[in-house]
Amino acid sequence: MDNQKKPLVIVRGAGDIATGVIQKLLRAGIDVIACETVKPSAIRRYVALCEAVYEGRWQVEDIIGIKAMNLDHCKQIMALNHQQNKPEKTYQIPIMIDPQLDLLKQIKPDVLIDAILAKKNLGTRMDMASGTIALGPGFSAGEDVQIVIETMRGHDLGRLVFDGPTIPNTGDPGIIGGYGKERVIRAPAAGAFYGIHKITDVVDQGEIVGKIGDVYVTAGITGAIRGMIRDGYMVTKGFKIADIDPRRDQQKNCFLISDKARTIGGAALEAVMMLLAAAK
Missing domain, CATH: 2.40.50.100 (RNA polymerase II/Efflux pump adaptor protein, barrel-sandwich hybrid domain)
Incomplete structure (x- = not known):
């Protein structure tokens, strides 16, 4: 397995939900590059790898985001993951300032994931990669991308949509402790x-x-x-x-990837593996 070429996934966005996706992919042995804006606006900053844009380096659980200058720098960062071979290792991911995905002019990923969660499509197209995935409302499976992942809390959270859109955006956040x-x-x-x-x-x-x-x-x-x-x-x-x-006593959760992000991350990994298998 070590001699085989690892799949490459580009994740558009590195906020808290995208960070949950990135963790699942890296732990599964997939190379990942994240592309961000010049000034990310993450609220849950302690669990958002996009903070590396400001800080140069940012760690969330076992994932270390490193601000990358160019494609060669990205490759150097990803190569660090190949030097360790143990379950409890830490993983490094390059975070590039590239909101327009100019990186695609130099390299074509196996899968592109739009994890911006802007509630609308900011330019992701199905022809940008061999496989394409998007999170949440604003996308239609089979038209914008191949697979859309449901991000609404509830029974369908993490469901893969292969035809049409997800549940429309309600504008209301999920209920926690009785409050929305x-x-x-x-x-x-x-x-x-x-x-x-x-x-x-x-x-x-x-x-x-x-x-x-x-x-x-x-x-x-x-x-x-x-x-x-x-x-x-x-x-x-x-x-x-x-x-x-x-929940006043939940400060520790400020430093942990959320249940929602982990669920969506698992769904994204499932979708990536389906697309990789279909491409063989």
Whole structure:
């Protein structure tokens, strides 16, 4: 097996859900490159490999994201995974700033996964790779990509869709501890956000968690801050800037890939293996 060429998957996006996908692929022995924007807007930053864009290097559980400068640099980073051969090893993944997927002019992956979760297609096409997958609403299987993965919490979470779209976007986040949209904090004004509290802090309903200019941002419910956008990030009014977990004692989960991301990651691995088998 060591002498066989490893499959290559390019993942578009490296937020918290994409990180769950990346972990499953790397653990299965697949080479992965992630492509990100210049300024990723992840809320659950502690479990999002896209933080490597800002920090140069970012670790989530056993996965280390390394900011890559070019294709050669990507290959050097991926080669590090081939030097270890034990289940408990850490894995490295190159994170390239390449929102338009210019990398595809130099290399053609076996599978391309759109994991941006923008609720719409930002340009992913079926002809971009031998196999194509997308996560969530905004895509139609058989038209935009070959397989779409359901991302709505519930019975169908992680279901592979081979024809048509997933469940339409409702605009409401999943229920945690009895709360849905109340968990999400959105920008009350446009401008640069700065946090007064940080991820893992426990706050009370109505407590100030940050500010945008002279406008204070307050918590809608009591709980632990599970995610918060980076200080200085320019937001528009209504932009999602933070997420509160009503389970006050769950700070440890701020550092762990979520159940949703793991489920979607497993579904993505299943879809990748189906596409690789069909291409043989």
